[in-house]
Amino acid sequence: MLRERELIIVGGGPAGMAAAIAAHESGVRDILVLERDYCLGGILNQCIHTGFGIRHFKEVLAGPEYADRYVNQIQSIPEIEISIKSFVVKLTREKVLTYLKPGQMHEVKAKAIIMATGCRERTREMIHIAGTRPSGIFSAGLAQRLMNIDALLPGKEVLVVGSGDIGLIMARRFTLEGAKVKGVVEIAKTTRGLVRNRVQCIEDFNIPIYFSHKISKIYGRNRVEAVDVVQVDDTYKEIQGTLFKVPCDTILISVGLIPENELMEMAGVKLDKKTNSPVSDGLNKTSIPGIFSCGNSFKVYDIVDSVTRDSILAGHLAAEYLKGAK
Amino acid sequence: MKKTITCIECPVGCTLELDIENCRVVKVSGNKCPKGHDYAIEEIESPKRVLTSTVLTENLPIILLPVRTDKAIPKAKLMDAMRELKPVRVKKRVRAGDVIVKNFMNLEVNLIATRSICD
Numbered sequence: 001m002l003r004e005r006e007l008i009i010v011g012g013g014p015a016g017m018a019a020a021i022a023a024h025e026s027g028v029r030d031i032l033v034l035e036r037d038y039c040l041g042g043i044l045n046q047c048i049h050t051g052f053g054i055r056h057f058k059e060v061l062a063g064p065e066y067a068d069r070y071v072n073q074i075q076s077i078p079e080i081e082i083s084i085k086s087f088v089v090k091l092t093r094e095k096v097l098t099y100l101k102p103g104q105m106h107e108v109k110a111k112a113i114i115m116a117t118g119c120r121e122r123t124r125e126m127i128h129i130a131g132t133r134p135s136g137i138f139s140a141g142l143a144q145r146l147m148n149i150d151a152l153l154p155g156k157e158v159l160v161v162g163s164g165d166i167g168l169i170m171a172r173r174f175t176l177e178g179a180k181v182k183g184v185v186e187i188a189k190t191t192r193g194l195v196r197n198r199v200q201c202i203e204d205f206n207i208p209i210y211f212s213h214k215i216s217k218i219y220g221r222n223r224v225e226a227v228d229v230v231q232v233d234d235t236y237k238e239i240q241g242t243l244f245k246v247p248c249d250t251i252l253i254s255v256g257l258i259p260e261n262e263l264m265e266m267a268g269v270k271l272d273k274k275t276n277s278p279v280s281d282g283l284n285k286t287s288i289p290g291i292f293s294c295g296n297s298f299k300v301y302d303i304v305d306s307v308t309r310d311s312i313l314a315g316h317l318a319a320e321y322l323k324g325a326k
Numbered sequence: 327m328k329k330t331i332t333c334i335e336c337p338v339g340c341t342l343e344l345d346i347e348n349c350r351v352v353k354v355s356g357n358k359c360p361k362g363h364d365y366a367i368e369e370i371e372s373p374k375r376v377l378t379s380t381v382l383t384e385n386l387p388i389i390l391l392p393v394r395t396d397k398a399i400p401k402a403k404l405m406d407a408m409r410e411l412k413p414v415r416v417k418k419r420v421r422a423g424d425v426i427v428k429n430f431m432n433l434e435v436n437l438i439a440t441r442s443i444c445d
Contacts, residue, residue, distance in 0.1 A: 048379070048380060050376050054337070060376070061440075062440035064392050065423070065441070067441075068442050150390075176377075176404065176408050178408075194339060195339035196332065196335075196336070196339045198332075199332045199334050199339075200375065204401065303337055
């Protein structure tokens with residue numbers, strides 16, 4: 001017989017932790033949190049910059065500090081079981097989850113599930129850049145992980161494509177670590193990221209930012225050697241005669257995030273094809289009753305404080321559903 | 327003299343209009359909260375930033391410990407501060423908020439851990 005749990009939460013980042021604590025507050029007494037990493041905190045662990053918690057804690061915290069507050073709180077609640085190194089590989093409509101732990105495979109059925117799987121970065125392939133495929137092309141978040149967790153500097157002469165927040169923050173991080181950031185290339189007329197990041201990450205360090213520009217070609221056989229940058233008009237068409245070449249060894253791609261919802265798709269949850277968010281008749285709900293979604297896997301938020309707020313609601317909703325189901 | 331700057335205290339990012347006389351801010355407008363007023367004065371008269379970075383650990387479960395200054399330091403000292411961080415090694419387990427370097431660079435700020443080292 002399958003073991004049955006009241007509530008299973010997939011993901012131990014800020015969303016999953018807030019949802020678990022909220023569900024517990026609403027009376028759920030059997031909660032399992034599955035986290036694939038070896039510790040809780042999710043992406044916050046690599047977001048070492050400050051700016052987190054202004055709304056929720058009324059304090060300015062670094063990402064890991066924000067996570068730490070929730071880790072301390074969740075670990076003090078005995079009814080919440082946390083299973084780390086637990087990678088969910090299957091989810092069914094009947095709310096049966098399969099997850100792997102080193103050397104083991106588990107199957108467990110839940111009365112309710114909250115998906116808090118976060119989002120992933122859009123890639124080079126999604127923005128169609130011509131040229132070769134050398135090493136030295138990183139998504140901004142990958143570079144962030146390499147620099148802030150693994151102690152590796154991905155390159156020394158960097159061009160940032162797209163002006164998402166992570167790209168801007170990494171431009172500053174590379175500069176502080178002694179690399180040269182050659183510029184930020186943004187196809188739109190303004191920055192995609194928060195304006196404060198443009199000020200404190202780009203203008204503070206006199207990094208050139210090229211609006212209405214795109215990169216049209218990547219050069220280099222083994223390693224990136226240069227890129228072509230070209231101005232575009234209002235319809236994003238290249239303007240003749242504006243092309244210039246920028247020598248660099250590293251390209252960071254920071255062109256947005258999309259919710260990571262393959263498991264929900266597997267279970268038959270209806271997803272919006274464009275945004276990859278679950279289609280539902282209410283906040284944090286999905287097309288399958290009893291499967292909830294919160295945080296960046298529900299909708300990509302700019303700041304973690306919003307993720308927390310959204311996830312608290314999902315925790316309460318799941319508790320309400322469980323009360324009704326009894 | 328008039329000057330326009332963007333407040334970086336929070337994600338709202340207010341546009342601040344400043345009246346400056348003899349390098350002193352005499353009037354701030356456009357701020358939605360009192361933080362904007364104080365930011366504008368500091369930004370013109372002595373700009374400061376909180377430094378966030380990492381330091382190496384020795385024989386601990388994580389290679390890098392994220393750190394930050396507990397108060398903002400002069401913007402002009404950011405690169406010097408990065409050089410000061412290079413030789414720092416953390417050898418024992420710490421909790422988020424623990425002081426790693428006291429009175430960092432004699433700037434009357436502490437360098438603090440922003441992550442707890444778990445098992």
